[in-house]
Amino acid sequence: MVDAHRTFVIVGGGLAGAKAAETLRAEGFTGRVILIGDERDHPYERPPLSKGYLAGKEERDSVFVHEPAWYAQTEIELHLGQSVVAVERDAKAVHLGDGAVIQYDKLLLATGAEPRRLDIPGTDLAGVHHLRRLAHADRLSRVLATLGRDNGHLLIAGAGWIGLEVAAAARGYGAEVTVVEPEPTPLHQVIGPELGQVFTELHREHGVRFHFGVRLTEITGQDGVVLAARTDDGEEHPAHHVLAAIGAAPRTALAEAAGLALVDRAHGGGVAVDASLRTSDPDIYAAGDVAAQHHPLLDLRLRVEHWANALNGGPAAARAMLGKDVVYDRVPYFFSDQYDLGMEYSGWAPPGSYDQVVLRGDAAKREFIAFWLKDRRVLAGMNVNVWDVTDPIQELIRTGTPVDPEALADPGTPLSAHLDVP
Structure with missing residues (x-):
């Protein structure tokens, strides 16, 4: 039985929003959970849209986070095909496009991102x-x-x-x-x-x-x-x-109109959040593609647009909304499948941030691991058609352990051995 004395509202019907709602119930929250999405489809995962589903290898129903009946079973109130047009922070209320007003005790913005448009003639053509x-x-x-x-x-x-x-x-x-x-x-x-x-x-x-x-x-x-x-x-x-x-631009219009702190586009844009995914308003959180977090591990503000961030960020925000002590410091991670190449990437190493790239394996056969290093410390790693190595790669990133580049390039040396290098 839902206790109507507390209401948590989630704006955004993607993976981050759906996993946040799931986590609230799993953590024992008995108040109202209201999930609002501007698409008519139930919350779904985005990777299949450019991978298996687009390629005709997966069924359409496989993309959804939960079965439609799950939301009623867990007493999640869904508002699909409905947009939020304003957040009234003083009144702690969200205004919907149909004129409805919903009060909240805590609010999660999981509004995601939208494709950047080509600013050239001809973009209005049907193709x-x-x-x-x-x-x-x-x-x-x-x-x-x-x-x-x-x-x-x-x-x-x-x-x-x-x-x-x-x-x-x-x-x-x-x-x-x-x-x-x-x-x-x-x-x-x-x-x-x-x-x-x-x-x-x-x-x-x-x-x-x-x-x-x-x-x-x-x-x-x-x-x-x-x-x-x-x-x-x-x-x-x-x-x-x-x-x-x-590319994609974070959907920050709602947060901006509400007066929440944002990050400049030159630095990735997004809604500024702390390590617990809390915005500049203590009762409003943000997760997923729209959130620009000060990352405790990397010591920089980062907005990550990938599946794993939505999968893990939504639950982290939900726990923080419940008053739990949350430090969201997961190593950024994403994956890609192209033809017979599968890859996983962990970390953060844009051009200019590293001083060396070390290859381990056979790049010509596309079976290798690449490491991006700065001062002999691993900033990021990408495994291509090499599996079950994400954990040690992420541990090298997390610990900042200095490595021997020559030994790192040697497939005969276990990755775990580098964690003990002085």
């Missing part, structure tokens, strides 16, 4: 796509199947994780694929130039065309249909459909 929501994946999977059947051409703006995963899915359907990227390698801002070439070669072997160092300037079409795309080097690229995969 221009983004991939963030389940409805986007529904549509794009049909497009890829049609392109594959008709030998059609997909142009992707952006060689980040989404762009590369969609490229792999598109080639799986048989579509022609061109990727346009302003950086010199794929994933340049994540794994740097040293490892980007691995992904260039992988995709070229599967027939993907890359154009590096250029940006789209215009998408051309006729009668609403995409025909081609132009880049700033003067070239015109054939295209029947275009995917804008140039």
Whole structure:
């Protein structure tokens, strides 16, 4: 039986919000839990949208966090297809788009992020796509199947994780694929130039065309249909459909209007939260893609847009809302599947933060571990088609243990042995 004397409201119907609601009940909270999402679909996980589901290897129902009946069984009140238009902090109330007002004792903002838009002519054509929501994946999977059947051409703006995963899915359907990227390698801002070439070669072997160092300037079409795309080097690229995969922006409008502290876009943007995921308002928390946390382990403010952060951040915020002593300091983690390559990445090592990259294994066979080092300490590690090594990699990052780079590169030396290096 729900005790109506306390109400916790969660704004955002994604993985972070759903796992927060689950955790509140698992921790024994008996008050009202109200989960508000602006999509009509029940909360779902996003990785399949660019991986298994998009590629036609997983069923649509497999993406959902819980069975629909679970919410009623656990007495979670769902408001789907409903937007929150304002947070009134003094009155501790959220205002919904239909005019309803809901009071809260604690509030969690898990509003996520939205795709960045191309600011060029032609983006209003019907064949221009983004991939963030389940409805986007529904549509794009049909497009890829049609392109594959008709030998059609997909142009992707952006060689980040989404762009590369969609490229792999598109080639799986048989579509022609061109990727346009302003950086010199794929994933340049994540794994740097040293490892980007691995992904260039992988995709070229599967027939993907890359154009590096250029940006789209215009998408051309006729009668609403995409025909081609132009880049700033003067070239015109054939295209029947275009995917804008140039990153995502945190959905902070609600928090900004409420007067919560934000982080400047130049530093990743997002709602500023402390180590317990509390915002500048002691009764409001933020988790998932929208939260820019001061990370206790890394000693910097970081906004992480990946699945693991939503999976673990939602529960951490829920426990903090219940008054528990929470320090959210998990090592950032994400994974990707492209063709026969599977990888996991742990840590944080953007270009300029490291002084050495150490490879362990065979990069030519795409079976290796890469380590990004600074002063002989591991900042990040990426295992490619090598498994069951995430725990020792993360332990090396967490402890900051100095390592011997030569021994680290030796597959014959167990990773656990490096934890004892003086």
